[in-house]
Amino acid sequence: MKIVKSTQTGLVRKNNQDNYLVKEDKDKELVFLMVLDGVGGSNAGEVASATVANMFSEKFDQIPKQKSLSAYKDWTIDALRDINFELYRLSHQDNQFMGMSTTCVCALFTKYGSFFINVGDSRIYMIDHRDELVQLSTDHSLVNDLLIKGTISIAEASTHPMRHAVTNALGIYQQLRCDVQEILMPYKLILLCTDGLSGYVEHDVIEEILINQNKGLEDKKNLLNEVVNNSGAIDNFTFILMED
Numbered sequence: 734m735k736i737v738k739s740t741q742t743g744l745v746r747k748n749n750q751d752n753y754l755v756k757e758d759k760d761k762e763l764v765f766l767m768v769l770d771g772v773g774g775s776n777a778g779e780v781a782s783a784t785v786a787n788m789f790s791e792k793f794d795q796i797p798k799q800k801s802l803s804a805y806k807d808w809t810i811d812a813l814r815d816i817n818f819e820l821y822r823l824s825h826q827d828n829q830f831m832g833m834s835t836t837c838v839c840a841l842f843t844k845y846g847s848f849f850i851n852v853g854d855s856r857i858y859m860i861d862h863r864d865e866l867v868q869l870s871t872d873h874s875l876v877n878d879l880l881i882k883g884t885i886s887i888a889e890a891s892t893h894p895m896r897h898a899v900t901n902a903l904g905i906y907q908q909l910r911c912d913v914q915e916i917l918m919p920y921k922l923i924l925l926c927t928d929g930l931s932g933y934v935e936h937d938v939i940e941e942i943l944i945n946q947n948k949g950l951e952d953k954k955n956l957l958n959e960v961v962n963n964s965g966a967i968d969n970f971t972f973i974l975m976e977d
Contacts, residue, residue, distance in 0.1 A: 734842070737954045738973045743917055743929060743966035745954055750778035751927050751971035752835075754786045756793045763805075764842040765793055766973050768855050770927040772902055773824075773833030781835040781895075781904055782819055788816045789839075802845040806913060809850060813909055820904030821905070834903075835903035838925050839848055847916040853902045855927045860918035866924075866940035873901035913947060922976045929970025934960050943974075950974055 735805070750771035757764050764831045769785055773780025783787060792812045824833045836853025849857045851870040852857065854877075858868050875898040879885045885893060901910055916923075920945055930951040934957075942948070942956045961970050 734975055734977055735950050736764075736766070737950050738971075739954050740971040741911075741958065741961075741966070741969065742973050743969050744962065744969040745965070746777060746940075746969055748779055749969045750776075750782055751929065752779075752782035752786045753967040753971050753973055754790055754839075755973065756790060758793075758796065761924045762844055763796070764975070765839065766842075766923070766925050766975060767837065767839035768853050768887055768925040768927055768971050768973060770836040770929070770969070770971070771833070772835060773830065776829045777824075777833035778835065780823075784820060784823070785816055785837060785903055788819065789813075792816075794969070795849055797809075799843075802843060802846060802915070803969075804850065805841055805843055805845070806848055809839070809848075810909070810913065811909070813833060813837070813839075813850065813852075813903070813911065817903045818907065819877050821907050824904055834902035836899060836927070837903050837911075840923065840925065848913060849893065849916060850913050852911045853899045856931050858926075859916070860922040860924075861917070861942050862919050862921070862942040864921070865929070866936060869914065869916065872912055873912075873933065874899050895974040922965040922974060924972060924974055927968075927970055928971035929966070929968035930957065930972050933964045933967060933970075950976060 752769040767784035769782035823828050836855040838851040838855040840849040847859040854872040854874045857870045876890045
């Protein structure tokens with residue numbers, strides 16, 4: 734597998750509240766990817782995303798061998814459940830961290846198959862066998878709730894003033910709330926990203942970059958960075974690209 738990653742503060746923000754994690758077990762049988770977008774005043778969002786990345790990294794280093802994809806799912810959910818509770822505890826224990834949380838999208842690739850977990854509006858996509866960009870995750874956001882209810886249209890969603898408001902994130906609730914889904918369709922490339930990319934760059938533009946067979950993975954990373962910066966890079970943006 735080839736993996737590239739990028740995280741940038743952008744052109745407007747003073748600090749980067751995004752984070753990412755890429756891990757591989759010592760036997761190279763597991764690959765884990767995670768992207769985080771911290772939420773909170775001052776540096777609380779930065780603390781939230783860093784706390785999750787650091788805690789999960791430590792847990793992953795101790796991951797026991799499992800005998801099925803289901804067992805790996807259970808282990809990952811348990812790890813995130815512990816981390817979620819720690820974030821929740823910190824946010825209620827110290828005023829400077831009050832209300833801090835972080836979105837999270839992560840994926841684990843094993844010899845038994847692969848799956849992803851998402852909390853919030855950071856996303857996982859794939860380029861499928863038809864060379865089409867497919868969003869696998871479902872946003873936990875106010876705008877997506879309105880779309881599901883039919884209150885607003887897709888066109889209205891892209892410019893809605895509350896389009897970055899999340900309805901779920903790690904640390905918001907005492908108990909973990911997340912989506913878990915296997916990746917069953919064959920893919921050519923996997924993209925995990927925060928809304929600093931997906932919220933400001935059109936779906937078709939991302940797709941055009943990622944399906945370009947004349948560009949290597951590093952070139953695609955550079956092109957994604959370029960289009961986000963050309964859009965004004967209003968938010969921090971972070972992404973991971975992986976191909977077999």
